[in-house]
Amino acid sequence: MTRRRIAFAGFQHETNTFAPSHAGLAEFEVADSWPGLLQGQKVVDGSRGMNLPIAGAVRAAEEAGNVEVIPILWCAAEPSGPVTDEAFDQISGTILAGLKAAGPLDAVYLDLHGAMVTDSYDDGEAELLSRIRKMTGPDMVIGVSLDFHANLSHQLVDLATVITINRTNPHLDMGETGARCLVEVLRTLDGCSRTVAFQQAPFLVPLHALNTGAEPCKSLYQAVADIPASSTEYIELAMGFTAADVPDCGPSVVAYAETRNRAEEMLQALFQQLIESEAAFDTSLLSADEAVRSAMSMTGSGPVVLADVQDNPGAGASSDTTGLLRALAGAGAHKAILGIMCDAEICAKAHEFGVGGDFHGGLGGRSGIVGDQPFKGHFKVRALSDGRIPYTGEMYAGSIAEIGPSCLLAIENEGREILVVVSSERTQCLDRALFTHFGVDPYECEIVCVKSIIHFRADFEPGSLAVLNVSAPGLFPCELKGQNYQKLRRGLRILPIS
Ligand SMILES: [Zn+2]
Incomplete structure (x- = not known):
C-alpha cells in the first residue's frame, strides 16, 4: 500500500454580517462548545471522539492504515460578525x-464551514484556498468538508479537488462528513479522476425551515444519500446561511463524476427536485405573544418547546433579547424555563448573592436592537455554576460547553414561576444538559424556551408536545423579507414568496 502524507487543518467560522460583533484572534483561541485553537498533535488529541469533521477525517485516515497524519492547526469561533483581517491573516499564515514545514505532501484536508466572511473578503474559504493553491500549485489534492449551511461559490468549487457537506440538520453527521472527505481524497490519490458540476439555487430559505427530519429537506437529502458510498461519483447539497450578505449566499448543489455529462446529469436531477421544493419549505413563525398563548392552551404530555430563532447565538445573535421572556411574564406563564440568556453582569451579581439570595436587576436586553431593553425584575438565585458543562445530547456528545460563570434564576409571580439559565458567554441552547446541569429536567416543565434554530430538535423534540418557531427580536433575521441585503446576486428570490 502506498503511504500517503496528508496534512490536516481546520478554520471554521459562520459569519452573520448583520451582527455588529467581530471574531478576532481571541475568539478563535478560546474554547466554547468546541475546543480552543489547537496546533500540532493537539489537533488530533484535542478533537478525538467529538462530532467534528476533523476528528472524523483523522479517524478515517487511521482506519485507512496507509496515511501519515500531519496535523497543523484547527480552530473555530462562536458565530458572530465578520472575522477580522488580523485573525484571518494570522490563522491562514499559520x-x-x-504546510510548508510539513515537507512533501500528497494531499491536504481542510475542515471549513463555508460561510466565513472577513473584513476584506466575502468568501473567506475561497481566499484561504487560493493562498494555499498559490503555494502548493494546481495539482495538490485538496479535500474540503463544509457545513450544511455553507454558501458555496464557483471559486471555492474550482479551488478544491473534492468537497463534502453535512447532510443533517441538526448536524449529527459532522464527523462522518470529514471521514467521507478523507475517503474521497484517498480515492483521488488512487487515481480516480473526476469532473465537477455546480449550480446555485435562485432562492434563499430561512434557517428555521431547514429541518432534515421534515419535508422537503428529508426527501432532498434522501436523494443525496441514495448514491451508494462505494460509488466513485457523489453529490452534495448545501442549504446556505442567510445572514451572510454576500453574492454567493444560498443553497447550491455540487456533483462529482468521471465524465462531465454524468456530473451534469446528476446535478440536474437534484437541482430540479430542489427547485420544485421551493413552495414546500415551512417558513411560518409566531409572534412571542401568540406562541406563549398557544403553548399555555395546549394539553397533553411533554413540554411545548418555543424556539427563539432570531436570537440564536449559534447564528451570531447576542443571545440576550428579552421579547420571549416578556411574553412569558406578561401571560403569567408557570413552570416555564428559558435558556440561555447571556448576561455576564447578572451572573456576577448572582454569584455575589449566592444560592438562595435574591436581588432586583435588569436582565439581558443589551443587543442594541431598537425596542429591546433589559428585563427589569426581582430574581431569586436557584443555582450557580462555573459553567463547564459536559454535553449529553447526540450533536455535541464528547464536548464540553464553556459558558463561564453562570446561574439559574427564578422569577416568581403569585405562585407562578419562570426559570432562566443565564451565562457569561454566548452558547446555543441545543442540549438538555444546559438545563439539567442546574437541576432542572426540561421534561418536567410546561414550556421550554430555547435560543436555537433546528439544532435543539435533536435533544428536545423527542417527547415534546409541540415545537413552535417564534419571531421575537434578535440579530439573526429569520423573516428575510425586510432585511437590508446589499450584496446578494441579482434575481435571488427570498422565501416565502407571497
Ligand atoms: Zn450549520
Whole structure:
C-alpha cells in the first residue's frame, strides 16, 4: 500500500454580517462548545471522539492504515460578525507555514464551514484556498468538508479537488462528513479522476425551515444519500446561511463524476427536485405573544418547546433579547424555563448573592436592537455554576460547553414561576444538559424556551408536545423579507414568496 502524507487543518467560522460583533484572534483561541485553537498533535488529541469533521477525517485516515497524519492547526469561533483581517491573516499564515514545514505532501484536508466572511473578503474559504493553491500549485489534492449551511461559490468549487457537506440538520453527521472527505481524497490519490458540476439555487430559505427530519429537506437529502458510498461519483447539497450578505449566499448543489455529462446529469436531477421544493419549505413563525398563548392552551404530555430563532447565538445573535421572556411574564406563564440568556453582569451579581439570595436587576436586553431593553425584575438565585458543562445530547456528545460563570434564576409571580439559565458567554441552547446541569429536567416543565434554530430538535423534540418557531427580536433575521441585503446576486428570490 502506498503511504500517503496528508496534512490536516481546520478554520471554521459562520459569519452573520448583520451582527455588529467581530471574531478576532481571541475568539478563535478560546474554547466554547468546541475546543480552543489547537496546533500540532493537539489537533488530533484535542478533537478525538467529538462530532467534528476533523476528528472524523483523522479517524478515517487511521482506519485507512496507509496515511501519515500531519496535523497543523484547527480552530473555530462562536458565530458572530465578520472575522477580522488580523485573525484571518494570522490563522491562514499559520496554516500555510505548517504546510510548508510539513515537507512533501500528497494531499491536504481542510475542515471549513463555508460561510466565513472577513473584513476584506466575502468568501473567506475561497481566499484561504487560493493562498494555499498559490503555494502548493494546481495539482495538490485538496479535500474540503463544509457545513450544511455553507454558501458555496464557483471559486471555492474550482479551488478544491473534492468537497463534502453535512447532510443533517441538526448536524449529527459532522464527523462522518470529514471521514467521507478523507475517503474521497484517498480515492483521488488512487487515481480516480473526476469532473465537477455546480449550480446555485435562485432562492434563499430561512434557517428555521431547514429541518432534515421534515419535508422537503428529508426527501432532498434522501436523494443525496441514495448514491451508494462505494460509488466513485457523489453529490452534495448545501442549504446556505442567510445572514451572510454576500453574492454567493444560498443553497447550491455540487456533483462529482468521471465524465462531465454524468456530473451534469446528476446535478440536474437534484437541482430540479430542489427547485420544485421551493413552495414546500415551512417558513411560518409566531409572534412571542401568540406562541406563549398557544403553548399555555395546549394539553397533553411533554413540554411545548418555543424556539427563539432570531436570537440564536449559534447564528451570531447576542443571545440576550428579552421579547420571549416578556411574553412569558406578561401571560403569567408557570413552570416555564428559558435558556440561555447571556448576561455576564447578572451572573456576577448572582454569584455575589449566592444560592438562595435574591436581588432586583435588569436582565439581558443589551443587543442594541431598537425596542429591546433589559428585563427589569426581582430574581431569586436557584443555582450557580462555573459553567463547564459536559454535553449529553447526540450533536455535541464528547464536548464540553464553556459558558463561564453562570446561574439559574427564578422569577416568581403569585405562585407562578419562570426559570432562566443565564451565562457569561454566548452558547446555543441545543442540549438538555444546559438545563439539567442546574437541576432542572426540561421534561418536567410546561414550556421550554430555547435560543436555537433546528439544532435543539435533536435533544428536545423527542417527547415534546409541540415545537413552535417564534419571531421575537434578535440579530439573526429569520423573516428575510425586510432585511437590508446589499450584496446578494441579482434575481435571488427570498422565501416565502407571497
Ligand atoms: Zn450549520
